[in-house]
Amino acid sequence: MQAIDILDKLVSFPSVVGTPNDAIIDWVRSYLEAHGAVVHVLPGPEGDRANLFATLGPRDTAGYVLSGHMDIVPATEPGWTSDPFRLRKEANRLYGRGTTDMKGFLAAALATVPKFARLTLARPIHLAFSYDEEAGCRGIPHMLARLxxxxxxxxxxxxxxxxxxxxxxxxxxxxxxxxxxxxRAGHSSRPDLGLNAIHGMATVLSKAVAAATALTAGPFDATFEPAYSSLQVGLLNGGRAVNVIPDLCEAELEARAIAGVDPRLLLVPVREAAEALTAEGYGVTWEELSSYPALSLPRSTPLAGLFCDLTGREPLAAVSYGTEAGLFQQAGIDAIICGPGEIDRAHKPDEYICTEELSACEALLESLGRRCVA
Known part of the structure; x- marks a missing residue:
């Protein structure tokens, strides 16, 4: 199958983050096994979704992993001009949810599998396809634990x-x-009988703002924009009516950390401020939604040098978005980001990838495969 045909099939699976992914898993597994790959489907603890890991070549020798996520963000935004789960081709553009982020890479990798299978690989090529990356890289840790x-x-x-x-x-x-x-709910005319959850949350928000401001003073890493770690409250929900004392308030917040800083530690002052509210009679629940480490691959590593050679360009020092790469590095595996499409097309109506971008990805992966030949 050509990469476009594979992408057409992958896009047809509405593998939205947080939902079962057995349909796309079954199709990819069948395709890979038909080309001689050894495939492992690795169910996650949720019970209704799984990672997939496949190998071509000798499994007992060090090789390279081609990694991508099968899940996509929902396609509920207004502005789509065609069915987001049906690939539409116009000139050199292929439209559909996930074409760029990141089923285009999966399609290119799968299209290259028959070529890998025809090579006498001295080093293996592995394919690692994960779930729920869009929810904060929740699936890949379970696969890395099995590696x-x-x-x-x-x-x-x-x-x-x-x-x-x-x-x-x-x-x-x-x-x-x-x-x-x-x-504690009540009528707003008797604040002495209630306990205002929004007022309690105000203390937490104040601490979050102070913590965010403090981070602008460093430490710094000029590789990134901005060059410091950051923190923000992104969602806030509470209250039912202006004359009702709100008994519940919820907030979601995130921290983004430069390399060498644990992003979870940046949230500790905010958590402490929240938990201190229990002394005033509030109930407080703290739930970690997601966490992944920074990626920092030195330019001097063999992997960076290899991709400089394969792409014909110097690697880019850093990007602002996050990936599963930091988790590979945390597991002791050098990782680098390189894939088709542009990030600014992702998570938008009429997401697309270009045919020449798919071809370029296939060509690079073929070159990588030839480096693995005996």
């Missing part, structure tokens, strides 16, 4: 997020959390 049983320690992992086929060496880490403050 020692599935293959020899890889030489490197290629994370095929859209990068314009330019290799990328670094991105920030991220942690997100939800805090819930419970008070």
């Amino acid at each position: 020692p049983d599935l293959c020899a320690q890889p030489l490197g992992a290629v994370i095929g997020e859209p990068s314009g086929m330019q290799a990328i060496l670094a991105h920030k880490g991220k942690a997100a959390a939800k805090v819930t403050v419970e008070g």
